[in-house]
Amino acid sequence: MLAKRIIPCLDVRHGKVVKGVNFEGVKDVGDPVACAAEYNKQGADEIVFYDIVASHEGRGTFLDVVRDTAKQVFVPLTVGGGISTVEDMRETLRAGADKISINSAAVKNPQLISDGAEIFGSQCIVVGIDAKRDGKGGYTVYVNGGRIDMHVDLLEWVTEVERRGAGEICLNSIDTDGVRGGFDLEMLKAVCDRVRIPVIASGGAGKLSDFATAFQETGVTAALAASLFHFGELTIPQVKADCRGKGIPMR
Amino acid sequence: MIAVIDYGAGNLFSVCNALSYLNIAHEITKDAAVIGKADAVILPGVGAFPAAMESLRKTGLIGTIKENAQKKPLLGICLGMQMLFEQSDEMGICEGLSLIPGEVRHIPSKKVIIPHMGWNELVITQDCPIFKGIEQPVYTYFVHSYQAFCKDENIAAYCEYDGKVPALVTDGKYVFGAQFHPEKSGEKGLMMLRNFEEMAR
Numbered sequence: 001m002l003a004k005r006i007i008p009c010l011d012v013r014h015g016k017v018v019k020g021v022n023f024e025g026v027k028d029v030g031d032p033v034a035c036a037a038e039y040n041k042q043g044a045d046e047i048v049f050y051d052i053v054a055s056h057e058g059r060g061t062f063l064d065v066v067r068d069t070a071k072q073v074f075v076p077l078t079v080g081g082g083i084s085t086v087e088d089m090r091e092t093l094r095a096g097a098d099k100i101s102i103n104s105a106a107v108k109n110p111q112l113i114s115d116g117a118e119i120f121g122s123q124c125i126v127v128g129i130d131a132k133r134d135g136k137g138g139y140t141v142y143v144n145g146g147r148i149d150m151h152v153d154l155l156e157w158v159t160e161v162e163r164r165g166a167g168e169i170c171l172n173s174i175d176t177d178g179v180r181g182g183f184d185l186e187m188l189k190a191v192c193d194r195v196r197i198p199v200i201a202s203g204g205a206g207k208l209s210d211f212a213t214a215f216q217e218t219g220v221t222a223a224l225a226a227s228l229f230h231f232g233e234l235t236i237p238q239v240k241a242d243c244r245g246k247g248i249p250m251r
Numbered sequence: 252m253i254a255v256i257d258y259g260a261g262n263l264f265s266v267c268n269a270l271s272y273l274n275i276a277h278e279i280t281k282d283a284a285v286i287g288k289a290d291a292v293i294l295p296g297v298g299a300f301p302a303a304m305e306s307l308r309k310t311g312l313i314g315t316i317k318e319n320a321q322k323k324p325l326l327g328i329c330l331g332m333q334m335l336f337e338q339s340d341e342m343g344i345c346e347g348l349s350l351i352p353g354e355v356r357h358i359p360s361k362k363v364i365i366p367h368m369g370w371n372e373l374v375i376t377q378d379c380p381i382f383k384g385i386e387q388p389v390y391t392y393f394v395h396s397y398q399a400f401c402k403d404e405n406i407a408a409y410c411e412y413d414g415k416v417p418a419l420v421t422d423g424k425y426v427f428g429a430q431f432h433p434e435k436s437g438e439k440g441l442m443m444l445r446n447f448e449e450m451a452r
Contacts, residue, residue: 001371001372002370003370003372004395045369045370070264070265070268072272074268074272074435074437074438074440074441076394076432076435092389098265098435122366122396123394167368168366196365198364198366221368221369222369226266249372
């Protein structure tokens with residue numbers, strides 16, 4: 001049976017790992033290559049590197065970190081942040097990324113999803129989405145680290161993302177991100193009901209049971225967290241043991 | 252030395268990173284002479300079947316690969332595994348390398364999430380040198396939307412995804428194909444690459 005995936009995300013800034021709470025107020029934490037190796041040892045099913053500077057200031061992604069990590073970590077690596085052209089994608093894949101995550105650039109230029117899927121294959125195109133409740137019972141899509149409301153309906157957007165050939169969606173809820181009250185189950189459920197491609201839950205994990213709850217109550221195939229793992233409050237083996245105990249297939 | 256066929260496949264570098272980490276001598280090549288003197292051959296691959304076959308055809312290596320597959324171990328990975336079969340219907344019928352009887356079609360289930368992406372448990376059905384010394388359960392990393400359809404005798408391991416998905420296939424002699432990515436399947440995946448190299452000695 002296919003196992004549900006637990007994915008630690010390493011936010012990288014100037015070569016260091018950081019985690020912003022609600023995308024603000026960052027703390028410097030450590031060497032991304034060493035962190036990735038540690039997560040690999042703990043049993044992470046995939047590792048995500050996100051270059052937070054690149055998306056804000058248009059800088060190239062931190063490819064040396066990716067290159068060094070790919071030489072010693074043998075689980076799938078996803079790289080995001082500041083990827084806005086097919087050339088950026090090619091460069092990132094050649095550095096050793098297995099998947100590339102595009103977010104703002106895809107909203108601004110949806111053709112990027114189609115081009116990436118056609119040239120490199122759907123399997124390596126992850127579309128990251130930051131969404132927030134619109135106060136009218138729906139959700140709207142934000143860009144630039146959750147700061148700009150694009151007034152695009154979330155469910156229409158995920159439909160287009162799938163149609164254009166994305167292999168996976170990583171759905172981050174701005175409402176729950178950094179709050180640690182659990183994943184946004186309602187939003188995740190709405191998106192999982194709409195598409196047939198895998199959906200990764202992101203934003204809001206605060207305690208052990210949040211992961212199992214997301215798997216039990218929504219159709220997500222993976223759950224992602226950053227600071228929770230990074231500061232050692234929870235370890236990946238603890239999360240997996242909790243899920244396994246509740247009958248959720250884990251590697 | 253293992254020859255890793257260079258025809259532009261996206262996972263070429265991941266495969267080579269894993270081989271380097273294991274200190275396994277290898278050469279990225281599109282040279283028939285290098286393939287000829289290699290002890291084993293790896294055919295990587297991700298993406299769409301017709302485009303990959305076309306790129307491989309352009310290297311002029313199809314005859315060389317088929318010929319070498321009769322006398323030394325060959326491992327196809329992911330799309331490289333699918334290319335070992337007779338044909339695929341991804342974007343229209345396209346001929347493969349015909350090293351293992353069978354064909355490639357879309358995963359038939361309408362109930363499951365496509366692509367089949369993530370770690371799935373192998374059900375090992377044949378004693379195969381690739382699995383030597385590897386403890387159960389064995390989870391490996393898959394990402395694909397098409398799968399092989401072939402005889403049980405060619406399946407050394409499968410996984411369940413609302414049906415049987417061939418995971419490791421073989422012609423019973425020198426040809427092996429992994430639908431999963433051993434180079435991305437953690438320690439156990441690395442052990443499989445090590446086992447493959449040992450077969451070549």
